[in-house]
Amino acid sequence: MKLIFAIINNDDSHSVQSALTKNGFQATKLASSGGFLLSGNTTFMICSEDENVDAILETIKEHSHKRRQFVPNAASYGTGTYTDFPVEVMVGGATVFVTNIERFEKV
Numbered sequence: 151m152k153l154i155f156a157i158i159n160n161d162d163s164h165s166v167q168s169a170l171t172k173n174g175f176q177a178t179k180l181a182s183s184g185g186f187l188l189s190g191n192t193t194f195m196i197c198s199e200d201e202n203v204d205a206i207l208e209t210i211k212e213h214s215h216k217r218r219q220f221v222p223n224a225a226s227y228g229t230g231t232y233t234d235f236p237v238e239v240m241v242g243g244a245t246v247f248v249t250n251i252e253r254f255e256k257v
């Protein structure tokens with residue numbers, strides 16, 4: 151079994167959630183925020199059988215869009231990058247981590 155963490159833009163989270171549910175995949179949504187932009191995003195926690203991982207990633211990919219966002223100056227202090235103007239970065243579609251689950255139980 152695998153545990154998938156998928157970090158999604160808030161604007162895509164409803165669409166991703168609906169598609170996962172429609173395709174029969176159970177997910178837990180966590181409110182999270184990015185360390186760079188310091189803005190809110192959504193982390194999905196999805197436990198699945200190994201053979202469903204690709205279908206889940208495909209569903210997430212289909213509903214997560216790339217977008218340009220501007221980084222306010224204050225957000226770049228930690229990186230050592232100091233500019234007078236906001237910096238444009240490309241965000242998304244989704245940042246995904248797939249990990250092994252040693253044991254899964256509902257008690």
Ligand code: 2BA
Nearest residue numbers: 157183184185186187188189191229239240241242243245
């Ligand atoms: P943030 O940390 O707010 O990052 C937002 C976007 O800013 C990133 O988009 C990337 O394009 C840019 N960015 C981040 N750190 C940067 C840096 N040091 N220098 C220049 N640009 C930088 P994504 O890569 O699509 O990431 C979206 C969100 O996914 C991130 O939000 C963070 O919450 C999460 N994430 C991405 N990579 C991660 C990782 N390796 N570990 C944990 N979370 C990660």
